[in-house]
Amino acid sequence: MNVEPIPLRPNTKRQENERIILKAAEKVFAEAGYGGATMQLIADVAGRPKANIHYYFQTKEQLYRRVVDRIFKIWLQAADAFDGAKGPAEGIGAYIDAKMEISRKHPHGSKVWASEVMHGAPIIQDYLEVKLVEWTKDRAEAIQNWIDQGLMDPISPRHLLYMLWATTQHYADFGHQVETLNGGAPLTDAQWQEAKASVKMIVLKGIGVPR
Amino acid sequence: MNVEPIPLRPNTKRQENERIILKAAEKVFAEAGYGGATMQLIADVAGRPKANIHYYFQTKEQLYRRVVDRIFKIWLQAADAFDGAKGPAEGIGAYIDAKMEISRKHPHGSKVWASEVMHGAPIIQDYLEVKLVEWTKDRAEAIQNWIDQGLMDPISPRHLLYMLWATTQHYADFGHQVETLNGGAPLTDAQWQEAKASVKMIVLKGIGVPR
DNA sequence: GTCTATACACTGATAGAC
DNA sequence: GTCTATCAGTGTATAGAC
Numbered sequence: 001m002n003v004e005p006i007p008l009r010p011n012t013k014r015q016e017n018e019r020i021i022l023k024a025a026e027k028v029f030a031e032a033g034y035g036g037a038t039m040q041l042i043a044d045v046a047g048r049p050k051a052n053i054h055y056y057f058q059t060k061e062q063l064y065r066r067v068v069d070r071i072f073k074i075w076l077q078a079a080d081a082f083d084g085a086k087g088p089a090e091g092i093g094a095y096i097d098a099k100m101e102i103s104r105k106h107p108h109g110s111k112v113w114a115s116e117v118m119h120g121a122p123i124i125q126d127y128l129e130v131k132l133v134e135w136t137k138d139r140a141e142a143i144q145n146w147i148d149q150g151l152m153d154p155i156s157p158r159h160l161l162y163m164l165w166a167t168t169q170h171y172a173d174f175g176h177q178v179e180t181l182n183g184g185a186p187l188t189d190a191q192w193q194e195a196k197a198s199v200k201m202i203v204l205k206g207i208g209v210p211r
Numbered sequence: 212m213n214v215e216p217i218p219l220r221p222n223t224k225r226q227e228n229e230r231i232i233l234k235a236a237e238k239v240f241a242e243a244g245y246g247g248a249t250m251q252l253i254a255d256v257a258g259r260p261k262a263n264i265h266y267y268f269q270t271k272e273q274l275y276r277r278v279v280d281r282i283f284k285i286w287l288q289a290a291d292a293f294d295g296a297k298g299p300a301e302g303i304g305a306y307i308d309a310k311m312e313i314s315r316k317h318p319h320g321s322k323v324w325a326s327e328v329m330h331g332a333p334i335i336q337d338y339l340e341v342k343l344v345e346w347t348k349d350r351a352e353a354i355q356n357w358i359d360q361g362l363m364d365p366i367s368p369r370h371l372l373y374m375l376w377a378t379t380q381h382y383a384d385f386g387h388q389v390e391t392l393n394g395g396a397p398l399t400d401a402q403w404q405e406a407k408a409s410v411k412m413i414v415l416k417g418i419g420v421p422r
Numbered sequence: 423g424t425c426t427a428t429a430c431a432c433t434g435a436t437a438g439a440c
Numbered sequence: 441g442t443c444t445a446t447c448a449g450t451g452t453a454t455a456g457a458c
Contacts, residue, residue, distance in 0.1 A: 030330075033326065039433080040432090048442090049442075049444080052442065052443075054435065054436080111330075114384070115326065117387055118326065119242055119322075120387050121387055125391075128388060132391070133391070133392060155412065159405070159410065160409070160413070162378070162382075162389065163413060165381065166377040167374050174329065174373075174377070176328055181369070195373075198366060201366065202371065202417035203413065204417075205416065205418075206415075206417025207417075208416070250451080250453085259424090262427095262454080263425075265453065266424075266425095270452080271451095271452070271453090
């Protein structure tokens, strides 16, 4: 069995190639879905022969999992905005900002994640059952604390989280629809600001957080 | 070229068979995506030989389009709840109720629609550009009227609509995630009521509609 | 109308030359 | 490490018997 050599300094050539392939794969998986994506198309987008993709990622599923890994880590990082906040205005406001930025900067990754969950999470169910369950439990408790301190209305923390996820991810996952309804043009900087402000205004007022 | 015979009374045999196949196809497309779905699997779920599917729907794409047609019509029907309402409390409240019911009753169709839009609407772009654009324009104007009458806060009608779509569809499209976070069990009747009430409470208060 | 058998294209993956 | 050539398997779709 061949063992991957472990250089003292990271193998930058390999890292660079993997980066290029992962970027192409994310785009193709987002646009065609897992079943619709082909290794040939990913290779074409990455500008390499198909066999080269198989050299770095043995199977389609391994490549896909790496793509999902990446977006899930970014998704979890947005929680930093949540933590250490003094109260709901700061915490939830910053979380909305962070999630909207992810929708803007990583629309492909967001779609891959959404697609995966929508199809029953056949590949990453372990993430959902462990990491996401823990994450959600912790944040729901944080929200409950704010409620107990009288900083916001006594709403269901869980359903509030769903609303935050749904609303912010809509701008990535349904970006094509939003664009079509915007006259076929992508949202401008000003329109993204307006979107963020609208979401924050409605949600924060909706849960009784003074501005 | 063969022309479909047009019986005076609808061909109920054909209608019944098409209904069964469409139901199976909706489920398979929802769970596997367009590219991941196979005619063989649809045939298996429908309990018929594959060639029979091709007899009623010549190609995979034609079958898919019929599935999308169906959910889009249901989606538009929910607008009835919106129309003829006296004000935002009634109109938007009823619309949320209607959309939540769709998420509950037609989770497969909702996922097919979401998948299609997420992948750039390759099949139904014409719907988006004509029907959905008109629909959205009309409802945005209705909301603007309510704002002008001082019945609600001056928020962006368009972003409010996105929030309504995103939040209500989340319970269908991300139903698997919701279920996982619910301890692996589907939402009970009471939990669906709680979800509906939470969404309505936060949104209506968030846009300044008195309860 | 229905089903079996099959044509034909394309898929993921690998072997082996360089 | 990289690429060409190729394999085994599966996909959509159809021809033709019943």
